[in-house]
Amino acid sequence: MTEQANRYRDIGRLLLSCRDRPGIVAAITRFLYEFGANIIHSDQHTLDPFGGQFFIRIEFFLPDLERREEEIRRAFSPVADTFEATWRLSIAERKKRLAIFASRADHALLELLWRIRNGDLYADVRMVISNHTNLEPMVASFGIPFHHVPISSETRRQAEEREWELMGGEIDLIVLARYMQILSPQFLERYRNRIINIHHSFLPAFVGADPYGAAYERGVKLIGATAHYATEELDAGPIIEQDVMRVDHSYSVADMRRIGRYVERAVLARAVDWHLQDRIIVFQNKTIVFV
Amino acid sequence: MTEQANRYRDIGRLLLSCRDRPGIVAAITRFLYEFGANIIHSDQHTLDPFGGQFFIRIEFFLPDLERREEEIRRAFSPVADTFEATWRLSIAERKKRLAIFASRADHALLELLWRIRNGDLYADVRMVISNHTNLEPMVASFGIPFHHVPISSETRRQAEEREWELMGGEIDLIVLARYMQILSPQFLERYRNRIINIHHSFLPAFVGADPYGAAYERGVKLIGATAHYATEELDAGPIIEQDVMRVDHSYSVADMRRIGRYVERAVLARAVDWHLQDRIIVFQNKTIVFV
């Protein structure tokens, strides 16, 4: 067993959401206590303290967690029902399986692969899929399968079927690491809130193609990047993370594109990390991120 | 009743620390639930997940909190004793009473007064004490009592007695807003962890006098400020908050001093805010800040 796995050994994460009312936290913490769990972190949020939507994320330590998982699920279900809550339980040690989609640019992909290899991101990259071939050697040097799936406007449907087949229902999260193709509504729907995209502007500014060109034209003094869950409407999905970098009049569009890569890769990596650690709840096209 | 007070109406804050063991969170949350409280925020920290020191801050809403305060304290005491915990309960609506000590510089003082008047800091400034007189008109324009207590090396003892008399045991927090005098160990001890100082460097770099001069000499590319609880050892107390600003070769010592004021005032204001909101626990010369 690796050191990484040990860090997450016997750690569970419970995420729950329901209408707010007194007693929810008491009920959950009592439940966990009676199972022998020790709470390590607890974060909560209420949209309106008086009757709004309530969200909680609890990280706990429970010996033999994996063996007892089903037992816990069965026992917790009626507790959650009392509050008409939606919830999920996640085993921290169980690595999420990733498919990373890329095109020609390597920076976002390399950053993810490096962080995963170093254990800063805890994930199992099952494959990289690209509509180009130039990244194959780099991906191979990490020992990860690379699949070339070329796409044209005529072959979009077949390409998505091919991608679907490659993933084989075994993928927990798709990361679009500067993947320059549009996904179909059907594809997006099947992976709702499980596809993270990086857009190279501080949304909602500069939606769509060539945001650096648009930023240059407007003469902004900051350029940014936004990681969000991909939805049918382009660049309009729930925002997970954003950051910016300072530019000035001396930056050409090419300069912005060049330095923008550094903020893109950092923002995407943070968003992926939070998803992998079950820190994100999506509610009404916004994210609650417990960090 | 003002809008500000309403925001804090019937909000309580419970801070507790003890050796970690399972069941603490369950016991506290059950206690609060049985009293009819609704938990709004909850943060916790454990120094070592397996048997280390445990810290928790819970913010809760409980109708009629002030009237029921004593009842809660009496009832909670045996619960806390079970865990051999130290704890405090704070009524959010009850403004903390401040004495601000200043010398000649106005920036840190003005920032605090402005934030308090705007309701960004929730406090009751009872007095400003200074060893100079130049700030009197500004303080007066805020309607706050100003006391001039001159200090020389011979009169330090009497000056501190005068300050003591002015405060009259009615002050919850002393803020040293660029107060350029050393306080005696006796004075510091009486207000242990209740005196916040702003030092104009990123500690532990540049302890002592003239940190900007020392920063200039070393040729650093960042200058900083540190808010900390004052202790007997100079600039060595528990750090609450720090921040930095970028400088380059073109900055003279005077330039650093000038721009440094902006980071000093921001860092001090954040530290004071966290203290006022009972977000800070001091443990072994370090702070746990629940933000």
Place this chain on the structure above:
Amino acid sequence: MTEQANRYRDIGRLLLSCRDRPGIVAAITRFLYEFGANIIHSDQHTLDPFGGQFFIRIEFFLPDLERREEEIRRAFSPVADTFEATWRLSIAERKKRLAIFASRADHALLELLWRIRNGDLYADVRMVISNHTNLEPMVASFGIPFHHVPISSETRRQAEEREWELMGGEIDLIVLARYMQILSPQFLERYRNRIINIHHSFLPAFVGADPYGAAYERGVKLIGATAHYATEELDAGPIIEQDVMRVDHSYSVADMRRIGRYVERAVLARAVDWHLQDRIIVFQNKTIVFV
């Protein structure tokens, strides 16, 4: 003579723009040398190194500058004509005269007044004009004339005439310090590139009213502020400076408004400072800021 004035004593600033071609810098620096000037700073920018527009800002020391000003202007004019350049010469010691327009909010105004009093901004505030009266005492405490000019949709024209009369052609720069009224195209035209506005979003995101409300709705993770020269098209003038602050799901619209004031005041103060120091050239709805 104050210390501030001494800092700027005998300092001149020459800003010039023309089509790029070899020899411009040599001609200007030779001209200054022959007049006995010593160049202190020099910044330049070319939109396209091969034949694009060229911009330069030179700061120089020349004994007896004010007395020799006209002589220099006359002598430099034919030099500039050789390059078909537009140019301006500014005497650093000569304080620019400001009119600050405000409404109810005090933060941006107070920041400017405080920085001016401390010498961090080098300007002469001739008056504060407001369509409300609440800020009068604060302005008075700085010893600055306050004029109340109420505005309604029917009286806009007369109000602007009144403002015009108050300023009497003696104002170099108008700062809109969260002034919540629209200025007429005629007014804006008369002060083209001499009216600085602070908008409470990172433009071009959230143009128009209630940007914090819109930011909340979209679920952004950064809020920002933008200082720009006011033009006829709302929030579309040349951007001078922008900055952002981090927010998360726990921020209400009111929270964003509250913390947003800190980034607004900082961004506005930097933009005003750069204008006062003749660091800004406007070209095709963008700014070149030499810092």
Place this chain on the structure above:
Amino acid sequence: MTEQANRYRDIGRLLLSCRDRPGIVAAITRFLYEFGANIIHSDQHTLDPFGGQFFIRIEFFLPDLERREEEIRRAFSPVADTFEATWRLSIAERKKRLAIFASRADHALLELLWRIRNGDLYADVRMVISNHTNLEPMVASFGIPFHHVPISSETRRQAEEREWELMGGEIDLIVLARYMQILSPQFLERYRNRIINIHHSFLPAFVGADPYGAAYERGVKLIGATAHYATEELDAGPIIEQDVMRVDHSYSVADMRRIGRYVERAVLARAVDWHLQDRIIVFQNKTIVFV
């Protein structure tokens, strides 16, 4: 010819330092003009405007620069002598030759190699030297020679001789990318101001070994990294660049070490970039960095 080389084609950089006096800029710019050069950027700095040390960096375009290099040097020498100036002329297109020294950690090295491959750093990495072998495959995947030079306290002298032999007088810059060995004074002297080291703290705080451990003990709220030229006195050389990241009470030493890598690699890359672009002048153990 690659796109990168084109960007630097016929671009020269002149760095000069002398006692300040009027006429220096005029003399240099006139010299360049008469050679047919067009000035692209010009930055200058004076330690004290009245008779202090003067520094200037001029970037210029001159057709056929490489062919005319010697001619320019010969012609400029008497001009510089007039001012008793020290100076250097650099041909931008000529890639600096790098040796990167590393130990076990890969992050700083990988960042440099990636930026060089992408053209964000313009350099020719001639070799990577390490006292360990684990980084060999990664270095090989970039097509760069890797040399394993083991070091113990007994073999330090021989190891340095071996390194010297490997570099063969053909290296312009040595980068210590988290190289965990001390270099001898003789070694350092031979590469004075041409060895860049990255130290994992914001110097002068936490000099020496285990800065993250020391930062944890002191309870700081920011951790940092410092790139500096290596000198005989440990961690005391001229600082080139520094940056920080926010931490809080929840960070263990291991967490600090983990996230610290991100600020280390960014700070080192910026410092190396500035050296490669001849933006740095060292004067009295401080750097003037023209950016």
